[in-house]
Amino acid sequence: MDIRSINRDEFRDYAAVWERTFNFDGKDDELEFEADVHELDRSIVAVENGSFVGTGGSFSFDMTVPGGSVAAAGLTAVAVLPTHRRRGVLTSMMRYHFDDVRNREEPVAVLRASESVIYSRFGYGVATFDSSWKIGRRDAALVPEPEGGGAISLIDVEEARVVLPQIYAGAAPSTPGFLSRNEDVWKHSLLDLESWRGKFTANRFAVYEEDGTALGYLRYRVKDTWEESLPKNEVLAAELIALEPAAEAALWRFIFSTDLVDVIRTQNRPTHELLDILLADPRRLERRRVDGLWARLVDVPAALAARRYRTPGRLVIEVVDQFLPDSGGRFLLEGSPDGAECRRTTDEPDLVVDADALGACYLGGSSFAMFHAVGRVVGSEQAVRLVDTMFSWHVEPWCPHYF
Template identity: 40%
Template sequence: MTTELRVLDPAEWDDWYAVLELAFGGVPEADEERALWRELTEPERSLGAWDGDRCVGTAGAFTFRLSVPGGNVVPAAGVTMVSVAGTHRRRGILTSMMRRQLEDVRRLGEPLAVLTASEPEIYGRFGYGVATHTVRAVIDTTRVRLTVPEGTDGISLRVTTPADALADAEAVYARLVTARPGMVERRPGWERVALLDPPADRDGASPRQCVLAERDGEVVGYAHYAIRPKWSWPGPDGAVVVHQLAGLDPLAEAALWRYLCSVDLTARVEIHSRPVDDGWQHLVTDLRRCEPTLRPVLFVRLVDVGAALAARTYQAPVDVVFEVEDAFCPWNEGRWRLTGDAKGAECVRTEDAADLALSVRELGAAYLGGVSLVSLAAAGLVRELREGALTEASVGFGSPVAPWLPHGF
């Protein structure tokens, strides 16, 4: 490879970001969107591959803290803005950026790296495993009704704008982070991502609106949504497009869903991203007419196996030795003994015989509790070396709440 790999100079950001924009289709972003991503970029954590004075590759990372089973929030590198110019493919540029990035993450003491992937098949070879999924659905409100729990009428609703409700919405979000694995603790500046609403991205919908759920004057939930008006020969056929929804309890969420499903002049509610165990699926009278579809979202990579496995808790006692394969980050290779329960855990090097053999990719997939080791073993990706170890570890790694990433990065 003749290209030079170096940390991003802030003065070169425009050239660097232009390579990323071109890789994703070349459609310029709205000025406010581009300005926000420039502000959120961490140049010291961003890499550029340069062929002379031309940038031909990009990779960045955000400094995040990610919620894990047990309620801890763990330092994690949010890998982002990865691209290679079409003129410079198959030269090892992506591999060199991924290797350098993971070495930097290790140096910073972050046990995890996470990403969302536009092309999922790319990142498995670098040790990333699919750890969370999301549900998309379209509720046909002409045929589907909601049955809400008793007490829902005690929630009052107030329509406002996302900007005016920002502080209240962020307070609700912050209280929910530790309750569900896979959520990102928002750092200053990230609250503004929810306000991005370029007209070119609305697909015929209105500007985003916000409805707040309140109980005794306290905000206990919110939803960001837009209306896409449409008329057919029989009459109104519009859609409610749900961008965000969060409630501190089932009554708050039920009140928000009931409101969204009863907006005048609409015939459907489009849900773009919700947890796989979301409660609305049990409120609707016919889930089949909501056409739920599953999609992988967050990829997790254990950068430090011992620190990562010790950072979460386990819903049942575990005492298991893993034989870990990790050719890309060889410091993780070998045997690790994990002991832990709901109160805490320890994971250390050991010479004891292995109970389970797997790659770091499978550990990443199972890490947040949404993908079972048993299912990975059924695909031949985990080998049981001690009878009973697979069930023990799989139960321990599970989470009573499905992991979910509420927004991209």
Template identity: 40%
Template sequence: MGTESGTELRTLRPEEFDPWWDHLVRAFGGGAASAEERELDKSLTEFDRSLAAWDGDALVGTSGAFSFRMTVPGGAVVPTAGVTMVSVAATHRRRGVLTSMMRRLMDDAREKGEPLAALFASEPAIYGRFGYGAATSQLIAEIDTGRVTLAVPEGTDEPRLRYAAPADVLAECEAVYAALVPRRPGMLARQPGWERAALLDPENEREGASALQCVVAERDGEITGYARFRTKMGWGRGGHDGTVTLEDLAALDPGSEAALWRFLFGIDLMTTLKMRARPVDDAWQYLVSDIRRCLPQQRDAGYVRLVDVGAALTARTYLTPVDVVFEVEDAFCPWTAGRWRLTGDPKGASCERTADAADLALSVRELGAAYLGGVTLLSLAAAGRVRELRPGALAEASVAFGSPVAPWLPHGF
């Protein structure tokens, strides 16, 4: 398949993986990448869904997709194309290479019957024109644990905490993660092999910190939560000044979760706890004595695109009854454009094409942003991105599209 620039776009062959991966590393700054990371990426790559753009014998573009399943409001787990590994050589900008790759990936997702596509955007300005909306956010914090204390709930002392080698308890930790997947929109049901990503620990990327550590919470001998983290010793004029960097934390109940947070706050010789990519409604925010000294920061995370509007809107449930006709604009994937009638409630939904008059007009980008319940249609309307055509329709749909739990895409891909 050719592109507008005359380059050839074809499916990646296994023997082409190393130059393909090297091109990707160069496009993202050319930092040193470990052999461990390369091997893991190769084992997870779906070659039949990965693309290479060639200009003669020069590789000038990469992209691909993973076959994921994502939780949507209501708890259903929906097939999702996880768009990934996207790069274009700096020598081949503005020649249609990226557009051709994104076009092929969307056609493939549609053919496979995936109602959704999702990605993490290295540059947010790029993907809006392809119909992706910022649908999830993540929380970053840097907590002064010498001055911030925790008020933990009843039951925090019940779980037993113990150190464990991360690999030794991987299966049990994955079981905790899997139990949490249906509870929060945006979470991914991990395919076999993806559990290895949590253990990726190349020494050259630790920046002086320890190897990955793990502490688990147990009740009656069963693991009910875990925290994976690193520690880095530091000394200042006033004495010890170490840092804990949290990589991942999950728990099945409030007591286990609070016990893990209390542990992280109390590690000897550590005065700072850093975390990134946490849910914006993470429980620790309501346990701390001084949220200001935690320096919380919210930023965009997962971007979502509807590949099949009818199937996607039917797959989720709605907080309140809704009956609304959307006029959807989509220049990139015209099969989603047009009028769609959504009827739904907390028990289920149906979305079909209709000739009825539209109640709301918006692009597929805004529909993707609101889909998981983390961005309101009212907010998008205030920005001029959604137009109300029937009085009252905007508030009705905006409330219905909400989620009682903040959506969260838990890890990159």
């Protein structure tokens, strides 16, 4: 099977594999927009007898890590025709992908999974979680908090194209797991095609400003529903990003006090958020947590040296990497809040860690102790305590971006 990238003329045939795999019919204009945002030199197709039977691709991101950022390849568009499943097509495409990641010297690979069972075999672990929640508006009373002194305004999509990227870029450095969005990605994020809306309105944009500075935004949609003369409108709060707690609180307060709204839902929020302490009756919030961003260290020393550590420490970590054995081995990590160094070593390890467990713990969102408890991290209690103290961070990792 030939694995290669595609050119723009081949995009229709490439997308036809996703249509058959993900069960939708793409319209030509939508596919044009998709082709614009895809990095075609990073696209992947598996070709059999001249036909495309599998697809993939990646985005070139910078990902925030504790105290810094790292180049990360975001795997996307993974699909194998139902006629060609379980013959190793995905496995071959993953090898091609990791070769590309290495050639580009990206230390980390990330993805969002359609099915959470597939990717740990390739060395990915769940590095962030997505929490979705819903709450009835009448149950969403908030306790008073100090006034921020700013105001909310509603802006149109033209203004949103300017304001949202600025706020997002301002928020990105403080939360591990944020992925950079370039101009093409923003265009795509705000495209808002009618076929993507379901029964909801177009995107609405609320912005919180203080002294002329925009400090937070909420992108949302509303489903207009009435039952027996009563409003049952539902708000889908698609993305709320804030630079200041006052902005975040004000945007929730705004949407929770919007007339005619019955229910407010979100798709992807951090698992712990300000709202938890703002709600007068937090139990009313119904929350579901799923895997979010999956991370995989391709170049372990570069990835571990790219982040900062909560406390100073020195550890030899042996990484067991079944899929990319030469990415594994023993590494001496010396890290602190001010910087880190990591290099290969032959010293005896303090900890032996599976590649996917290291991916899961990389941003501080999962603990080595949990993996230790089930035998997927081996080492003394003392080494596990040290690694968890070092890798933990004061901000929970979260990835608001879908790709």
